[in-house]
Amino acid sequence: ILKELIALCKSGKISMIAADEVHKMKNPSSQQGKAFLKLNADTLIAMTGTPLMNQPMDLYIILKWLGYEKHGFYQFRNHYCVMGGFGGYEVIGYRYLDELQEQLNQIMLRRLKKDVLDLPDKLHVDEYVEMTAKQEQIYNEVKAEIKMNIDQIKMANNPLAELIRMRQATGYTGILSSTIQESAKLDRMEELVEEAIENNKKVVVFSNWTQMTDAIYARLHKNYSTAVITGQTKDSERQSLVNKFQTDANCKVMIGTIGAMGTGLTLTAGTVEIFMDEPWNMALKEQAEDRCHRVGTNENVTIYTLMCKNTIDERIHDLVMQKGAMANAIVDGKIAIKNNELLEYLLG
Structure with a gap:
């Protein structure tokens, strides 16, 4: 299916991809994550009903797919996460969330259900x-x-x-x-x-x-x-x-x-x-x-x-x-x- 979708996108038959429940794409090393990042079209729209701001790593695939994140996953993680614990491999906190929030504000259209x-x-x-x-x-x-x-x-x-x-x-x-x-x-x-x-x-x-x-x-x-x-x-x-x-x-x-x-x-x-x-x-x-x-x-x-x-x-x-x-x-x-x-x- 992935190969067919990629071919349809390259031929122009698919010019827009709208991905719903995109917050489920969290792991860039998983088969799902790798496959998703290979999809590309003239217009890309990511949709989710779940707030993500306090979990910066979860945003990586979304921003990468949309073309707003140019770094690799580990660079992204090390920038926004405070590492520590055994061997320094555990996430013990977050930083620069205001910077990430500002980026989201520029590209996100948010509508609350109550509104x-x-x-x-x-x-x-x-x-x-x-x-x-x-x-x-x-x-x-x-x-x-x-x-x-x-x-x-x-x-x-x-x-x-x-x-x-x-x-x-x-x-x-x-x-x-x-x-x-x-x-x-x-x-x-x-x-x-x-x-x-x-x-x-x-x-x-x-x-x-x-x-x-x-x-x-x-x-x-x-x-x-x-x-x-x-x-x-x-x-x-x-x-x-x-x-x-x-x-x-x-x-x-x-x-x-x-x-x-x-x-x-x-x-x-x-x-x-x-x-x-x-x-x-x-x-x-x-x-x-x-x-x-x-x-x-x-x-x-x-x-x-x-x-x-x-x-x-x-x-x-x-x-x-x-x-x-x-x-x-x-x-x-x-x-x-x-x-x-x-x-x-x-x-x-």
Whole structure:
């Protein structure tokens, strides 16, 4: 396909390329990144709904493709990023962001959804639940094990990944245990879905992990017609599942992972969204929220975020919602602030 596109561009049959969701092009060393940079036409337009300013490395491919960045990736990185850590290879901070912002201001046409669309409101509800005794036992065991190995975790390439088991314990213990399979979140999710459907509303349920979406499906599919989109869903099936949810009155629930269902899809038939857990980055959550809250939305969209009390859930929510600058400094799980500071905060 790439060779055909390049040939069509060179022959003049393609004179304009408009690339949507271009923020997904982050790694210039990946096959996707290398291929994208080979595409060229008389007019190039890069489109994204996700703010990128606090992650300068993510902007490299976009600026390079548009012709505004003349340097190589490592020169770009070393100019805008403060390097340190083990061997001096870790990004520990950013600099010259005002310079980068000025460049963006000269080439970017930015329109906020609230300024150009007259949409119904988003109603956010933080829903706190109490873990069962056995669920709390699993959570505390996982937390204790992580604290025992904290020195190794601090040295890991991606320390946040080491905390996934704590997050999964608040979601469904069956992911971690074959004998204890309990979940206060799943219990509350069932109640919210039942209430919404009784009020003739459709529901969209998000999680970060397929193990969690599997558990959600197991709880719901016996009582409701559901559709599921995860990273395991074939591309050829995705649109048919979306169409089913959008047009089939009997299909009441759409379940999916934030990674697979959080961008690029229109799910405006849904007016209730439930987040079983949150991504690290607010922009990713807003993208997922906007699957329902977009052109075609006719009603207010109610968005529930489920959190277990006194757990890592609350700290992540605080990190994402209240500490925007800190959250935006986390790039693909890599911490751009002091590892110790964030880990201690999350484990507190």
